[in-house]
Every structure is written in structure tokens, then in C-alpha cells.
Amino acid sequence: MTTPPAEGTALTTAALALGDDALVLSHRLGEWAGHAPVLEEEVALANIALDLLGQARVLLSMAGDEDELAYLREERAFRNLQLVEQPNGDFAHTIARQLYFSTYQHLLHTELAAGDGPFAPLAAKAVKEIAYHRDHAEQWTLRLGDGTDESHARMQRAVDALWRYTGEMFQPVEGLDADWTGLEAAWLEQTGEVLRRATLTVPESPRTGAWTAGAGRQGLHTEPFGRMLAEMQHLHRSHPGATW
Amino acid sequence: MVTTTPLEAELLELAGSVPDPELPVLTLRELGVVRAVRARGTDTVEVELTPTYTGCPAVEAMSLDIERVLREHGVREVTVRTVLAPAWSTDDITDEGRRKLREFGIAPPRVRPTSGPVRVELGPTRTHPTPRDAREEDLGPVRCPHCGSAETELLSRFSSTACKALRRCLACREPFDHFKEL
Numbered sequence: 235m236t237t238p239p240a241e242g243t244a245l246t247t248a249a250l251a252l253g254d255d256a257l258v259l260s261h262r263l264g265e266w267a268g269h270a271p272v273l274e275e276e277v278a279l280a281n282i283a284l285d286l287l288g289q290a291r292v293l294l295s296m297a298g299d300e301d302e303l304a305y306l307r308e309e310r311a312f313r314n315l316q317l318v319e320q321p322n323g324d325f326a327h328t329i330a331r332q333l334y335f336s337t338y339q340h341l342l343h344t345e346l347a348a349g350d351g352p353f354a355p356l357a358a359k360a361v362k363e364i365a366y367h368r369d370h371a372e373q374w375t376l377r378l379g380d381g382t383d384e385s386h387a388r389m390q391r392a393v394d395a396l397w398r399y400t401g402e403m404f405q406p407v408e409g410l411d412a413d414w415t416g417l418e419a420a421w422l423e424q425t426g427e428v429l430r431r432a433t434l435t436v437p438e439s440p441r442t443g444a445w446t447a448g449a450g451r452q453g454l455h456t457e458p459f460g461r462m463l464a465e466m467q468h469l470h471r472s473h474p475g476a477t478w
Numbered sequence: 479m480v481t482t483t484p485l486e487a488e489l490l491e492l493a494g495s496v497p498d499p500e501l502p503v504l505t506l507r508e509l510g511v512v513r514a515v516r517a518r519g520t521d522t523v524e525v526e527l528t529p530t531y532t533g534c535p536a537v538e539a540m541s542l543d544i545e546r547v548l549r550e551h552g553v554r555e556v557t558v559r560t561v562l563a564p565a566w567s568t569d570d571i572t573d574e575g576r577r578k579l580r581e582f583g584i585a586p587p588r589v590r591p592t593s594g595p596v597r598v599e600l601g602p603t604r605t606h607p608t609p610r611d612a613r614e615e616d617l618g619p620v621r622c623p624h625c626g627s628a629e630t631e632l633l634s635r636f637s638s639t640a641c642k643a644l645r646r647c648l649a650c651r652e653p654f655d656h657f658k659e660l
Contacts, residue, residue: 292532366658369635
């Protein structure tokens with residue numbers, strides 16, 4: 235089966251970027267099922283994943299057939315940020331990824347919801363869900379950062395490790411009418427405020443690397459993403475059209 | 479509001495009478511998710527349904543139930559369309575719906591004040607020792623659906639479904655679900 239819109243309109247480009255972010259992060263969070271540190275987190279991460287999956291379904295349907303797009307595209311055709319494809323790591327890594335992404339998503343969707351573009355209806359709805367995701371990530375960042383020596387060290391390690399993937403979030407996306415410079419400034423301010431309150435050090439290292447230039451939005455992904463896709467797409471590709 | 483014919487009003491009533499698949503104590507009308515019913519000709523009907531959460535898996539079951547009920551009442555062709563705008567809010571749950579939730583043991587979502595003075599927040603001066611419900615100050619306490627106490631604590635921001643949080647009453651010690659404000 236061949237796959238989708240390599241070219242396409244600005245709407246398709248934007249829908250794939252936002253939709254792939256939501257889909258890929260949803261899958262990563264779903265990997266915690268059965269492995270989360272406590273039952274409440276098992277439920278919380280699965281619920282956040284479900285919200286993201288719902289957003290992904292709406293967005294991918296704007297770009298084409300949701301199942302074909304999710305299950306039959308090759309790695310290079312995905313337009314998600316490299317941040318969301320990063321492995322779960324320890325719980326601190328998952329929380330740092332959540333903090334970075336939900337803060338970004340909240341700011342972006344707030345702006346999209348205020349406009350009258352094609353993404354406004356979804357953004358208005360999603361932003362209310364994302365507020366809970368951000369709240370969840372913030373509270374855990376505070377608890378881990380301002381917790382024991384061990385949790386503090388791990389949280390700092392996670393915050394540092396994922397920092398290099400945060401510059402990519404503010405590259406303009408064709409088809410999205412947003413003030414990217416303003417979003418980035420707000421993101422740095424909000425994220426920095428949470429990190430400082432959590433007694434963590436705001437990283438000063440670069441927010442992009444030579445290898446990430448352009449990166450996810452152009453279809454260049456990190457090594458773990460291929461393996462994630464293999465698992466995500468395996469069933470659908472082995473049993474095309476199967477239903478139950 | 480577009481004009482509604484008596485037939486459409488009747489069909490809206492029918493579609494709204496379908497129980498929510500996950501909270502069967504509530505009807506879809508009480509939940510506030512059936513937006514409109516439009517009759518096209520005599521036996522073709524389009525229903526507009528809005529999801530509570532974007533990823534709410536109950537939407538498919540709701541659609542099937544609405545189709546079934548309308549077909550049983552002689553409508554030949556039923557199409558249920560999902561609409562996102564305007565976004566559903568827990569303020570769309572009717573008073574009757576809130577009462578039923580409470581009776582069922584779920585603390586209903588608090589209602590946002592629509593007018594009156596707006597609180598100006600000053601930044602917190604220290605980290606709170608326990609997870610804080612930032613909405614508490616605006617919306618008032620979440621009361622225990624069992625004993626009515628306002629002394630309750632948050633156990634988990636997410637519960638059995640995306641729309642609920644898990645809390646515990648400090649007076650009667652019962653844990654309970656809280657339908658989160660959205």
C-alpha cells in the first residue's frame with residue numbers, strides 16, 4: 235500500500251505536524267501501561283494518552299485517512315517533533331517530556347483557538363484538556379525536583395537531556411498562523427518558572443543540535459523512532475483491514 | 479438558533495433520552511452533548527453530537543444508540559455527525575444531571591461564575607506541600623457526594639475515565655470520583 239501526501243496543501247502540512255505530535259506522544263505514553271510506578275500514574279498517563287489520541291484522530295482525518303496515515307507511513311513521512319518520539323526513560327524523563335510538550339501545546343493551541351483558522355474548533359476543545367496535562371507535569375516536576383536527593387538528581391538529568399529537543403518546537407509550520415517568536419519567549423518563561431520553583435537549574439545548553447536542524451518536521455527522526463513505529467504499525471501491517 | 483420543527487423537537491427529545499454508555503444514570507440531554515437534530519424530508523435525520531473529551535471513546539456507542547432509538551421510531555436514515563465547536567463544557571450539564579451524578583456518588587463539576595468580580599492571583603510564595611487544586615479558589619471546594627463535607631483532598635488528577643479525578647473525603651473517609659470542570 236502506498237502512502238500519503240508527500241506534497242499537499244498547507245492545511246495538510248499543518249494537520250500532519252500537529253497530528254503526528256499527538257499520535258506519537260500518545261503511543262509513547264501508552265507504553266507505560268503496566269509499568270507505571272503507581273496505579274494512579276498508570277491511569278493518569280493512559281488518560282493523557284487517550285486525550286492525545288483523540289486529538290490525533292481529528293487532525294489526521296483533516297489530512298487524509300487516519301488509519302492509513304498512522305499505520306502505513308514510513309518513518310520519513312512522519313512530521314512530529316523529535317521531542318515526542320524520545321523513549322520514556324525513567325519516570326523523570328517522561329515528566330520532563332510532558333512538561334516541555336504540554337507547555338508548548340498549551341501556548342500554541344491557546345493562540346490557534348483565538349483565531350478563526352481551520353484548527354480553531356479543535357484547539358478550543360483541546361486546550362482545556364491540555365491544561366490538565368500541563369498541571370500534571372508541573373506538579374510532578376515540583377515533587378521530583380524539590381523531593382529527595384535522588385529524585386532531584388534524576389529530574390535534573392531528564393530536564394538537561396531533553397533540552398536539546400526544545401528548539402525545534404518553534405520553527406514555523408506552514409499552514410499555522412502563529413507568533414512563533416512570542417510563543418518561544420512565553421515557553422521559556424513558563425518552563426523556566428516551573429523549573430526554578432522545583433529547585434532545578436534551567437539548562438543553558440543549546441536547544442538544537444547540528445543533527446536536529448530541520449529535523450522532525452522535515453521527516454528526520456532519531457533512532458528510537460523507527461523501533462517505536464515498528465511496534466505501533468506491526469499489527470495493522472500484518473493483518474491489513476482486520477477488525478474485531 | 480435555527481428554527482426547529484415540531485418533528486425535530488420530538489426527535490431531539492428522543493435522541494436526548496438515550497442514556498450515557500459510561501454513566502447510565504445520565505441521559506445525553508442531561509450531559510448536554512446532543513446539539514441538534516435536523517430532519518431532511520420525512521424519514522432522513524441528521525443528529526449533531528459533541529464529545530465531552532476529544533478522545534472520548536463513548537462517542538461511538540452514543541452514536542449507535544441514537545441511531546437505534548431513532549430507527550425504532552420510524553426514521554429510516556440516521557446520520558450522527560460529531561461536531562467540535564462550540565467546545566463542550568461541564569457547564570452544559572443540566573441541574574438535573576448534576577443532581578443525578580451526586581446521587582450516583584460522583585461529585586458534579588463546579589459551575590463557573592459567569593459574572594461578578596474576578597480574582598487577581600498573586601504568585602504563590604512557597605511550594606505547597608501537597609498537590610494543590612488551583613481551581614479551588616475560583617470555584618469553591620469539591621464537596622463529598624456522600625456526606626456533603628467540603629473537606630476533601632485530591633488523590634489523583636485522573637481517574638477511571640479522562641473526565642474524572644479521584645478524591646477522598648476527609649470527614650467520612652470515602653474515596654469518590656469528581657467530574658472535572660472542563
